[in-house]
Amino acid sequence: MDQCIVVTGASNGIGRAIANLFCEKNFPVVGIDLVAPKGKAKFQFMKADVSNKHELAKIGIAINAKNHSVLAVINNAAVQVEKGILETTEEEWDRVLSVNLKAIMLTTQSFFPFLKSGSSIVNLSSVHARATSKGMAAYVASKGAISALTRAMALELGEYGIRVNAINPGAVDTAMLQKGLARNASPGQALKKLQSSSPLNKLGSPNDIANLALFLVDPELAGNITGQEFYCDGGVTAKLASE
Numbered sequence: 001m002d003q004c005i006v007v008t009g010a011s012n013g014i015g016r017a018i019a020n021l022f023c024e025k026n027f028p029v030v031g032i033d034l035v036a037p038k039g040k041a042k043f044q045f046m047k048a049d050v051s052n053k054h055e056l057a058k059i060g061i062a063i064n065a066k067n068h069s070v071l072a073v074i075n076n077a078a079v080q081v082e083k084g085i086l087e088t089t090e091e092e093w094d095r096v097l098s099v100n101l102k103a104i105m106l107t108t109q110s111f112f113p114f115l116k117s118g119s120s121i122v123n124l125s126s127v128h129a130r131a132t133s134k135g136m137a138a139y140v141a142s143k144g145a146i147s148a149l150t151r152a153m154a155l156e157l158g159e160y161g162i163r164v165n166a167i168n169p170g171a172v173d174t175a176m177l178q179k180g181l182a183r184n185a186s187p188g189q190a191l192k193k194l195q196s197s198s199p200l201n202k203l204g205s206p207n208d209i210a211n212l213a214l215f216l217v218d219p220e221l222a223g224n225i226t227g228q229e230f231y232c233d234g235g236v237t238a239k240l241a242s243e
């Protein structure tokens with residue numbers, strides 16, 4: 001029985017880098033996304049909305065038909081609404097919380113039958129779980145909740161030998177970051193400021209996050225690590241505001 005990797009939001013950005021890296025390591029990868037990947041994908045693309053349990057159930061049926069077990073579920077898909085608490089509509093709030101947070105419950109319930117002792121779940125949180133910026137309230141709430149949910153899942157799934165961890169990226173150069181920068185009067189200046197806020201004076205790359213996911217999924221390297229969050233942010237959260 002082959003062990004596959006399920007990656008949500010696999011068509012772009014960080015998800016695509018994660019899916020590609022696991023393919024390079026010769027894992028069958030099921031990449032779930034709303035949109036098809038551009039160009040030739042190395043992974044098996046399956047179209048689904050991660051916030052819809054019926055669409056996820058169909059993916060479960062496909063995994064079952066291939067007689068695969070699942071070594072890891074990487075919950076990466078997310079959306080961001082660039083609005084503060086006073087401007088966010090109820091519909092926007094519900095969408096962000098559904099795609100970013102509820103989907104983790106749904107993928108866990110949908111794919112649990114395929115997880116074995118030694119399998120793991122990796123949830124993409126964010127530096128915004130710890131400290132944040134104005135104008136993205138729903139997104140920030142979802143990421144804080146993902147960090148807490150990761151701990152709850154680790155406690156509950158530990159008895160099955162399933163580990164659950166979170167990755168908290170800082171700024172990574174993807175479409176989501178560019179969209180966030182675009183809300184500034186000068187996106188170029190905002191990008192420079194973001195870069196220089198890191199002690200390493202650079203943005204993260206999708207591959208930085210993919211490498212960390214690969215480590216966390218490996219039962220030999222990370223077999224005693226669960227319920228933790230790993231900041232991969234170039235040291236941004238290590239810095240006092242006065243620095």
Ligand SMILES: NC(=O)c1ccc[n+]([C@@H]2O[C@H](COP(=O)([O-])OP(=O)(O)OC[C@H]3O[C@@H](n4cnc5c(N)ncnc54)[C@H](O)[C@@H]3O)[C@@H](O)[C@H]2O)c1
Pocket residue numbers: 008009010011012013014015032033034035048049050051075076077078079099124125126127168169170171172173174175176177
């Ligand atoms: N880029 C950053 O700076 C940054 C920083 C911290 C955390 N993160 C987190 O990393 C993860 C990946 O971010 P990214 O920058 O690669 O984002 P991105 O917007 O570039 O890619 C997200 C992918 O998720 C897919 N997606 C969105 N809604 C979906 C749904 N309902 N069902 C299925 N797929 C859906 C999109 O189609 C897209 O392919 C997210 O969880 C994000 O919050 C990113």
